[in-house]
Amino acid sequence: MTPDRQIHDALNALGVRIEHVRDLPADRDGEYVHERRLIRLRAGMARRLHRSVLAHECAHAIFADEPSMFGPVNAKQERRADEWAALRLIRHEDYAAAEAIHHGHAGAIAHDLDVVRSIIEAYQRVLLRVGDTVYVQPKMGAGMWTHREDVA
Template sequence: MQHLLRLADEQRVRVVERVGRTRGGYDPVTRTIRLSPGMSARTTRSVLAHELGHVCLGHLPAPTPAIRALQERQADEWAASLLITPRAYAEAEEVRGPHLASLAFEMDVTIELVVAYQRLLRQTLLVAG
């Protein structure tokens, strides 16, 4: 978690806990990441990484639902590549099998990030194959 907070600091982004409609959010105008209070450490870590993805990818408020969906997917994939290593994924799959919730628990991330990481693996295989 400390490396994520350092990254936020390096990006000159403030991180606050505040209730909202979603588990987290990024406001590019105020350069603030909002995290919902009361989330588990695993969820907080994953949501913070996702919101940092929006920051590092330069996302602005999306003008259409399609662009918003693309930005959300990109932020999930960015967070997954930051928090999940190929070795950690392979070890988790060996211990837990293909069950998404078990993989997420083993790697200390949310299911959304496991799905995003699997999507990245498939893209890599398509490019390599």
């Protein structure tokens, strides 16, 4: 199953609807309205942007995020949504290949992986390099990571 299909399936399971609209604030391409179980996306977005924004807003729906009057809370929700989206839209093998080709250039990697740069940057935040090994989503304790790869 493709990442895009998984995201749509998750939204269906949550009972979240998607609307394509033209009246979003200029600084937004999408938003999640929790009390209406609704994702609003800017109509006419390019594919890379559309799938990135949809995955990001899906994360807000999964975590039942609502805007807060506290800036740090909003910032944490935004980081978490980008990282969740990145882990759903990017396969590690594809990221590693694109990173090697483009020498770590986030914009070029994003283009190859059909996402926006902020999703690549979020994916990079969940990586931990220790010596010659890269860990995806490392946790405390032996053997606790999503993926491990030797890069030397």
